[in-house]
Amino acid sequence: LFGGIRWSMGDGQGPPALQYEQSAPLPWRVMSETIARSIGEPIAFEFNPDGELYIIERRGRIRHLDPATGEVSDAGQLEVYAEAENGLMGITFAPDFEQTAHGYLYYATDAEGRHRYRLSRFEFRDKAILPETETVLLEVEIDPGETGHEGGDLQFDAQGNLWIST
Numbered sequence: 681l682f683g684g685i686r687w688s689m690g691d692g693q694g695p696p697a698l699q700y701e702q703s704a705p706l707p708w709r710v711m712s713e714t715i716a717r718s719i720g721e722p723i724a725f726e727f728n729p730d731g732e733l734y735i736i737e738r739r740g741r742i743r744h745l746d747p748a749t750g751e752v753s754d755a756g757q758l759e760v761y762a763e764a765e766n767g768l769m770g771i772t773f774a775p776d777f778e779q780t781a782h783g784y785l786y787y788a789t790d791a792e793g794r795h796r797y798r799l800s801r802f803e804f805r806d807k808a809i810l811p812e813t814e815t816v817l818l819e820v821e822i823d824p825g826e827t828g829h830e831g832g833d834l835q836f837d838a839q840g841n842l843w844i845s846t
Contacts, residue, residue: 716745716752721767724833728773728783732807738767740787744807756809761790766822769797769832773804775840781805786832786844788822795822797832799844820846 721738728734733745735752740760744753760767770786777783783804788797797820803813831845 715750716743718752719743723767723769724771726771726773728804729777734771734783734804736768736771736785738762738765738769740768742768742771742785742809746807753807755804755807756811758785758787758811759789759791761788761795765830766795766797767830769830770834770844772834772836772842774801775836777804783809784817784834784842785809786834788830796820797822797846799834799842 744755766788774782799818
């Protein structure tokens with residue numbers, strides 16, 4: 681361990697000089713293009729396996745963007761606890777989406793007077809979320825007085841495990 685620390689510090693001579701010209705991407709490798717407007721507090725986006733793009737907003741709105749036309753439409757709205765940095769934080773789609781139409785959302789709620797984060801599975805059909813299909817998979821209590829920078833990214837690994845950043 682000590683050897684690794686010494687090496688990273690330049691063998692005691694201070695931190696090694698950074699060579700920014702080698703770490704920055706070449707200008708031709710970076711593109712900037714506006715694909716949607718009028719999105720309020722976007723937190724994350726995810727393509728489903730059909731190539732459709734879903735964008736989630738912190739205050740609970742889910743938007744659908746058709747990549748072929750650029751048209752943005754409402755796909756649903758969750759009731760979320762959106763105080764401080766809380767809200768709708770993560771979205772992903774099941775590896776077997778073509779068979780199940782399952783999508784997963786991670787969001788803050790204060791239903792029943794209890795503040796908590798909730799991981800839920802929903803069906804996404806016809807470019808919309810079906811709220812009546814919600815299955816709550818996990819709830820994590822939160823202290824509204826102890827907020828920080830909230831996580832909530834959702835990803836499946838190669839074995840089909842669902843991961844949540846917090």
